[in-house]
Amino acid sequence: MRQIEASTITQTVEKLCIDANYFLGQDVIDALERSLKTEEFCIGQRIIRDILENARIAREELAPLCQDTGFTVVFVELGQEVEIVDGNLKEAITKGVSQGYTKGYLRASIVKDPLKRINTKDNTPPFIHIDAIQGKQLKLTIMCKGSGCENMSRHIMLTPAQGRKEIVDFVVETVVRGGGRPCPPLIVGVGLGGTFEYSAYMAKKSLLRPVSSHHPEPHIKELEEELFEKVNNTGLGPQAWGGRATALAVHVETCPTHIASLPVAVNIECHSHRVKTVTL
Template identity: 45%
Template sequence: MKTINRDSLIQTVRNMVIQAATILNPLVIQKLKDAEKQETSSLAKNVLKSICDNAAIAKNDNIPMCQDTGVAVFFLHIGNELFFPYSLYEAIQEGTRQGYLDGYLRKSVVAHPLERINTKDNTPAIIHTELAMGDTLDICFAAKGAGSENMSRLTMLTPADGEKGVKDFVLETIRLAGGKPCPPIIVGIGIGGNFEKCAYLAKTALMRPLDDEAANPIDRRLENELLEAINALGIGPMAFGGKTTCLQVKVNSYPCHIASLPVAVNIQCHAARETHVILKGEDL
């Protein structure tokens, strides 16, 4: 068996949190710059340029790119050769706590959704775990701001609704969202599974590299067709109009019941704060 030192795990998580808040993924920046070249409206061009300038300032000055530094969400793939002589969940929470405190990031979590008392350190993080083969701990982190998360939706279609029903629901979701998720956005779509599985599919779709394509040919075709359809809505950067409402669509699908067609749409704003680290286990 192998293990991962608790202190170095906490340090890694702390650094991932701070890095995500301050350094925008270069693939997102490239997409924003490409979009700026393609826009014909000067307002849309200016908005995209301002977003890129803001990202550069955040990186150079080590400050958050947005005031909403989000809820911390982790996706762990835990190798079956690893043993943790401590609470893995508690260590992730501690790294989150240190990251939000040391990075002077906004604390946006309330302890009870109705009582609404701030926990003051942005914990608890939301932690998803999956088992994997091997001796590594794969950690994906996302800081999800409320502006885009609040615009996400889920529906249980009937099989008869088919592909048209899926597309109509996605486009309706984006139209209803308008400028609230700070477009240009990235759209994660889950199709299939059941109620909770399709929400997870949509969220994990957002965690895929921005430049990859779905492995399934139907999902891949939907990604391309929906990207085009969303951008044809004309919402544009920060909803000032233009060709760039969406930078990328990601579709994940899963088998489902013969009587079901669940669909979830998870929206990510242009401030796509994500980091990914793989830690290798060491001898116990």
């Protein structure tokens, strides 16, 4: 067994939270620059330039990219030959989030109870997904995601007969209903198949792929391309003030499902796409 100390995990998560909120990924910057070239509306171009300028200021002045520094989702791939010592995995991650949000001057945006709504003051707890994998590695991926876009996400249980066309309609309708609220240009994550909850998990996980990368299966890649074109033909454009660049990318993930089911989940992500990964 390979031993990893809980304190190492805490320090790693702390740094990931801070880095994600200050440093926009190169894949997002590249996608924004591509969208600038195809945007037809002059104000839409100005918005994209302002978003790129915002990323530069955030990076140089260590200022959060967005005031909604998000809820923290942590995807853990835990090798089966790893032993966590001197602490507990979930507690170590939670402590890392608390330290990262406090030391990084990030906003505390989590309330302890959905009805009583009292702020926990350190953005904990994070939402943790743990996957067991082969080997001696521990991979930590964190996503700091704003709720403006999360709130515009939707889910539906379609029938197998409804199929591909209804999937396309549902995704496009979700984007149009969101309008300017989720901060376009968006990254649209789609989960197809599985169960009620697993489709939502896949939709979120699809957002972890490098922005604009395609699914390896040709028929899913084709679906991604069709969705991308249709979403960008809605006319919403950057911030829904008008134009072409409604989405930077559409990512679709699939998995096996029941003979009676076609679950579809659409997880909407804003342009302030904050994801960072470290493998220990």
